[in-house]
Each structure stands twice: as C-alpha cells, then as structure tokens.
Amino acid sequence: MVVSRWRPVAGHEADFEALGSQARTRMRLVDGVDMIEAFKSGGEVVVVAGYSDADAYRRIVEDEKGPFATIASEVGIEQAGEWLSSERGQTLG
Numbered sequence: 627m628v629v630s631r632w633r634p635v636a637g638h639e640a641d642f643e644a645l646g647s648q649a650r651t652r653m654r655l656v657d658g659v660d661m662i663e664a665f666k667s668g669g670e671v672v673v674v675a676g677y678s679d680a681d682a683y684r685r686i687v688e689d690e691k692g693p694f695a696t697i698a699s700e701v702g703i704e705q706a707g708e709w710l711s712s713e714r715g716q717t718l719g
Contacts, residue, residue: 628714642706658682
C-alpha cells in the first residue's frame with residue numbers, strides 16, 4: 627500500500643482535482659492496481675493506492691516508462707500539483 631501527499635498549485639485546485647480524477651480512473655484499469663482513492667486533508671490531497679504485490683508496484687510505479695509515469699505525463703498532473711511525499715509498506719491484514 628502507498629500513501630502519497632500532493633499539494634495543488636495555487637489557483638489550480640480545481641484543475642488538480644479534475645486531472646487527479648482522470649489519472650485515478652485510468653490507474654484503476656491497470657493490472658496489479660487493487661484500489662486507488664484520494665481525499666482532501668487541509669490544503670493537500672492524500673492518495674491511497676493498493677497494489678497486488680511488490681512486483682506489481684515496482685512495474686507500475688518505479689519503472690520510468692511504466693503505467694504511472696505514462697498516465698501522469700499524458701494527464702499532466704504535475705502541471706497542476708506538486709508531489710510532496712509517499713509512504714509505502716506491506717499491509718498487516
């Protein structure tokens with residue numbers, strides 16, 4: 627599971643929400659993505675994503691040409707928001 631924090635660019639909050647929704651919709655279609663949701667927390671957006679296993683995470687997120695990088699680039703999410711941090715780990719069940 628991965629929990630990421632993002633900050634919308636000032637004045638582009640609505641754009642960031644719309645682009646984030648598009649990105650999450652596309653990510654849900656990627657084999658190995660079990661779930662992905664987002665919520666607002668203060669002035670930030672927190673994204674929670676679950677992957678089928680560590681190999682799926684590496685293939686989807688860590689590969690510079692993988693699905694996450696492709697979707698983020700095509701949607702343009704980083705033009706409307708700044709990635710702040712991520713925490714990841716194995717769920718305890």
